[in-house]
Amino acid sequence: HLRAALETVLEPHLDNLPSNEDVYLNKHRLSQVHGCEAKFLAEEAEEFEWRVPIARGSVVHKAIELAVHWRREFEPPTLVDEALARLEAEDRGLGHWLQGVSEAERAELRSLAVDSFTKFLECWPPLQPAWRPVTESRLRAELCDGRVILDGKVDLSLGAAHGRTAGKVIVDFKTGTSLPVHREDLRFYAVIETLRIGVPPRMLSSYYLDRGHPISETVSLETLEAT
Template structure:
């Protein structure tokens, strides 16, 4: 008997589920793209560390790539130290609950599952979130359990129940090594369903939509393509609070343009971090949370103009 989905779940199936037609991608494209990226890196190869040890290699995440292509001052030292907050830890907790729920033999009530996820993360000394969670007082912890349970419940209401036959992978790491392992581009896929070439890569979002979400997913599709030789069929951002799905087919054109973006950002990131290149400042929305926005004249000018436009 076929599964009966509610309208929200059916929408996800219709947008992301099996498709007979998919973009035609030449089998030689992965080798071609990899060779192009390696070629683009040659002019900065002398700046890279000699020894390809884990500690020494040049690492770039999807967020750093986006930063390098936005304001180079922000990329270098505008982000400040990372701090866990109630807002940014919700995603990690809900992802953990989703990950466990897929493999549970007997379903657990959402609140119990969230409680258990928080306990496991609190006790995991290897994760920085644990230091934040163990300092929460009873009230803050209860508040967090409530917010995360609501998000998790919404996911179970609006996303179709994930079957093991969909070959789900949760929080799976992917990486691309370049320049004889002296560069590593890495990341973690929230959820992948299906096997290549029918795979769909999904980012589960607790915040608002941003155009950068498309860039992040295209990068993951490219890394997966270069590793496997088959591109994922689709990528999608799934917004947990609104149950919206933003999806994109992965075509040859998308892979080629993503590779060019990676090439440009990576070369520039190496020049800036290892070659002491002069950063090009590009003031924009990120000036609001940039650690340098008190003494950067370009940023101060931009923010003053924005405040004037806002009328406050």
């Protein structure tokens, strides 16, 4: 059983932590520490700073989220502007940055976001309600009586499990070059989903907007064990 196997591995390490300290894991922290532990520790000590290339992903994801549920015809810049407005209204993180960003940076961000969002619309058909599309869905699983927390947010999921039969497809939208860590990110989501409902997703797919190309993987027991 996946949960029992993970807890067996994790519990001995928790003995070294104070009883009131929990372990929080998300895909970014895992990919960073597995890539270069020294770099991870250095970045942990630094305050995170938003920049245009980083903000683009958040804006595009918000625009896609709106597009899935938008009931009228629209042009890509319209939903990008709506996404920017909604993100800017948030009193934290990206919202704070957008409130103080220069006009030049905002224009650059809008241009990049419109480009990526337009590519999504060119390559993806309208998502039908029967496909059960869910955007920006938060996933969470707890292990070892809540002392280890696995957390993630899925860009897009389609379908659903049928009883004990896998049926969900998890999609992560990417810009730029494909990297091995992208596959590991999705496998991490597959583990959380399996712990959460007891059934793994059927398939994982990184979709590269610049290339209009998916890289997909069917989820198996070996996939979960390797993760």
